Amino acid sequence: MSDVVVLGAGIAGHTAALHLSRKLGQEHTVTVVSPNSYWNWIPSNIWVGVGKMKRKQVVFPLGPIYRKKGISFEQAEAVAIRPYGDAEDPRGAVDIVRTDPAQAGETDRIRFDYLINATGPKLKFSATEGLGPDGFTVSVCTADHAVEAAAQFREVIAKLKRGQRQTIVVGVGHGTCTCEGAAFEYVFNVDTELRDAGVRDLARVIYLTNEAELGDFGVGGMVFDEHGYQTTSKIWTESLFRERGVEAIAGAHVERIEPNIVHFETLDGEHHSLEFDYAMLLPPFGGVDLAAYDRDGNDITSELFAPNGFMKVDADYTAKPYEQWRAEDWPKTYECPGFDNIFAVGIAFAPPHQISRPRKSPNGTLIAPAPPRTGMPSGVMAKTAALTIVDRIQKGKATPARDASMTEMGAACVASAGTGLRSGSAAAMTMMPVVPDYSKYPTGRDTKDTRGELGLHGHWVKLMLHYLFIYKAKGLPGWFLIPE
Amino acid sequence: MDDKTTLPTVDLTNAPLPTEKTLRHRKSLIGQAGSFVIFNLRMLRLITKGKH
Numbered sequence: 022m023s024d025v026v027v028l029g030a031g032i033a034g035h036t037a038a039l040h041l042s043r044k045l046g047q048e049h050t051v052t053v054v055s056p057n058s059y060w061n062w063i064p065s066n067i068w069v070g071v072g073k074m075k076r077k078q079v080v081f082p083l084g085p086i087y088r089k090k091g092i093s094f095e096q097a098e099a100v101a102i103r104p105y106g107d108a109e110d111p112r113g114a115v116d117i118v119r120t121d122p123a124q125a126g127e128t129d130r131i132r133f134d135y136l137i138n139a140t141g142p143k144l145k146f147s148a149t150e151g152l153g154p155d156g157f158t159v160s161v162c163t164a165d166h167a168v169e170a171a172a173q174f175r176e177v178i179a180k181l182k183r184g185q186r187q188t189i190v191v192g193v194g195h196g197t198c199t200c201e202g203a204a205f206e207y208v209f210n211v212d213t214e215l216r217d218a219g220v221r222d223l224a225r226v227i228y229l230t231n232e233a234e235l236g237d238f239g240v241g242g243m244v245f246d247e248h249g250y251q252t253t254s255k256i257w258t259e260s261l262f263r264e265r266g267v268e269a270i271a272g273a274h275v276e277r278i279e280p281n282i283v284h285f286e287t288l289d290g291e292h293h294s295l296e297f298d299y300a301m302l303l304p305p306f307g308g309v310d311l312a313a314y315d316r317d318g319n320d321i322t323s324e325l326f327a328p329n330g331f332m333k334v335d336a337d338y339t340a341k342p343y344e345q346w347r348a349e350d351w352p353k354t355y356e357c358p359g360f361d362n363i364f365a366v367g368i369a370f371a372p373p374h375q376i377s378r379p380r381k382s383p384n385g386t387l388i389a390p391a392p393p394r395t396g397m398p399s400g401v402m403a404k405t406a407a408l409t410i411v412d413r414i415q416k417g418k419a420t421p422a423r424d425a426s427m428t429e430m431g432a433a434c435v436a437s438a439g440t441g442l443r444s445g446s447a448a449a450m451t452m453m454p455v456v457p458d459y460s461k462y463p464t465g466r467d468t469k470d471t472r473g474e475l476g477l478h479g480h481w482v483k484l485m486l487h488y489l490f491i492y493k494a495k496g497l498p499g500w501f502l503i504p505e
Numbered sequence: 506m507d508d509k510t511t512l513p514t515v516d517l518t519n520a521p522l523p524t525e526k527t528l529r530h531r532k533s534l535i536g537q538a539g540s541f542v543i544f545n546l547r548m549l550r551l552i553t554k555g556k557h
Contacts, residue, residue: 227514235515259520269515282506293507431551433544446531451547453555470551476531478541504552 023049023414026115026133028099028311030055030083032063032396032490033367034139036505037403039496042090044411052093052131056120058083060494061164064396065487067206069167070301071174071214073440076164086496095131096121099140099309102325104360105316106132113362135410138332138357138365139403142306145195149304151278152194158278158300161207170301174211177299181220187298190283192229194302196274199239199391201232204303205258205448206436211301212265213439213446221266227295228262228269229302231388233288233380235259235269238434239390241377243452243471244464251464254450257473261438261448270295272380274388275302290383306368306391308332325357332365333358336373343378348458350374354422355406361418364406367399376456397432398455400505401425427456431470435483438475447479 025045027038030053041051059080068074087094097117106112112132119127144162146153153160159170177187191208193201208228215221228235236242236254243254262269272288283302284294308330313322326332336352350373357363365371372392379389394402405425412420431453438446450473457465464471493503523531530536 256521259515259517260522262515263517263520264522268512269517270513271515287513289513291513293511293513295507295512429555431555433548433551443534444532449544451544451551453551470547470554472547474540474544476537476540477534478537478544481537481541482544 023134024132025049025051025135025137025410026131027051027053027137027139028055028115029139029141029367029369030057030060031139031141031367033141033369033399033403034137035060035083035494036400037137037139037366037407038087038092039090039500040404040407041410042092043501044408045414047091049414050093051091052095053083053087054095054097054099054115054117054131055083056096056098058096058121059164060086062487062491062494063162064483066161066164066167067203067210067437068440069164070159070161070170070207071210072171073210073214076168080164081491081495086494090496095119095129097129099311101312101314102136102138102363103314103316104325104363107316107318111316133362135362135413136364137403137406137410138311138363138369139367140309140311140369142368143309143330144304145307146304149194149275149277152275152302153304156278157280158194158302160303161203161301162303173299174214178214178218178220180298181215181223182218184223186223186225188225188227188296190227190229190295190297190300190302192273192302193231194275194278195305196231196386196388197391198231198303198305199393200303200395201230201390202238202393202434202436204228204230204301205238206438207301208267209261209265209436209438210440212267226267228267229273229275229283229285229295230269230271231273231390233272233377233388235262235271237377237390239377239393240452240455241457241465243450243466243473244468245471245473246468251468254473257475261475272388274382274386278302286382286384286386288380288382288388308369308371324359327371329371331371332369334365334370336371338371338373346374348426348428348456348460351426351428351456353424353426354409355402356409356422361413364409366402366406368394370394370402392456394427396434397505398427398430401430404505428454428458430454435479435486437480437483440480442481443477445477445480446475447483449474449476449479449482
């Protein structure tokens with residue numbers, strides 16, 4: 022009998038737990054530890070954030086699903102990993118602090134034979150003074166944040182309808198943020214809502230991003246083959262901004278936010294201040310606060326985790342310049358070095374470096390999008406780690422790990438640019454692979470499978486994925502046939 | 506405080522604008538139904554071709 026513990030119940034953690042429960046017999050246990058009792062389809066939060074969807078359409082309670090699937094659920098925050106166990110038991114253990122209201126603050130220690138760390142990000146609003154719902158901007162990172170964003174956005178529309186001009190800033194709130202795609206989606210959904218409300222001409226809409234150029238999306242941009250010519254995601258994205266009349270500021274690091282003013286530095290080292298009436302700025306991500314201890318209680322956090330709090334896996338973390346980055350630097354199995362029973366997937370694993378070229382301003386400020394590792398790649402990594410564990414339980418601990426490097430994995434990214442079954446629009450992109458491999462492809466990616474299209478069909482795809490992935494996450498009949 | 510003239514906005518004046526034909530295609534139900542099918546097939550190819 023083996024006990025498998027999964028930390029986190031987001032896209033990665035939940036996917037891993039479902040596959041583990043499907044593949045492992047009842048003699049084994051699967052336990053999910055998550056501080057939240059609800060699952061959230063985060064890609065649709067942008068629609069909640071403009072009032073096009075209700076919170077209940079993007080979340081559902083995890084408890085009933087886990088009861089049905091025979092998965093134990095601990096509503097708790099994991100605070101420490103003990104890979105060597107403790108004085109009482111040499112098996113690995115995780116220290117948790119319960120977060121469900123009935124037992125809030127109670128601590129416990131859960132033993133494991135295998136562990137998947139899929140804790141997702143810590144939303145580091147504190148990295149920028151005044152950033153976030155406790156400061157002077159809104160966010161769509163969680164469903165509750167998005168509900169608040171929608172409420173404030175409604176007020177903006179009401180003011181516009183009264184004839185008051187408004188400046189709306191959407192983007193990222195720090196030079197090292199990731200998820201620029203979500204900010205891109207939000208700005209065009211805001212634009213669409215303003216048009217539908219008949220007040221677009223009174224609003225100034227500005228996209229503020231750390232990307233050195235539009236269309237980078239944290240993946241270094243893309244090169245597309247189009248009508249016999251190569252074009253870039255930069256040209257394609259700039260076209261959309263021009264068409265919609267959305268202004269853009271690129272290569273920006275937000276330094277601090279005051280009421281209705283955002284202060285930022287750009288790659289040329291200049292400092293700027295911009296007045297706003299409404300701002301949705303995403304925070305940078307960090308690893309959650311997890312410590313690690315050996316059997317004697319000595320702190321070994323730095324052995325398991327990188328300084329940014331993400332867990333080290335089978336990547337090459339040697340510091341080297343951009344020109345020396347290679348596809349082989351990226352992890353394949355997501356196994357924590359030295360521990361063949363511990364894995365980190367999704368945002369929880371420490372990437373070896375960025376994907377986009379990192380840049381610094383003349384003042385030394387790092388302005389470099391962090392690599393995205395959410396959505397499709399996150400689910401694939403989770404399934405890969407889960408199946409490695411299943412193999413090792415069923416065939417023996419020496420069974421080689423399965424692999425799914427982001428340099429050999431494709432991804433579809435569908436960025437909504439407005440809703441409506443007849444009038445919606447989205448930028449629908451596919452890329453193969455996610456992390457470019459210049460040793461295989463001159464442009465870093467296979468141009469046959471790296472494409473970008475804009476149109477109503479993109480909205481249909483985004484809506485289809487919304488319903489498909491919620492169906493899958495609910496573990497309804499045939500859920501496992503829907504690919505990650 | 507920056508104003509419109511000092512704010513370092515990206516110069517989009519040379520960005521290509523879609524033609525009328527492209528705009529019509531983006532909204533055409535028949536054309537978009539075809540694009541929808543093709544995009545889904547492309548996603549399936551990504552899944553079968555890559556590590557998934």
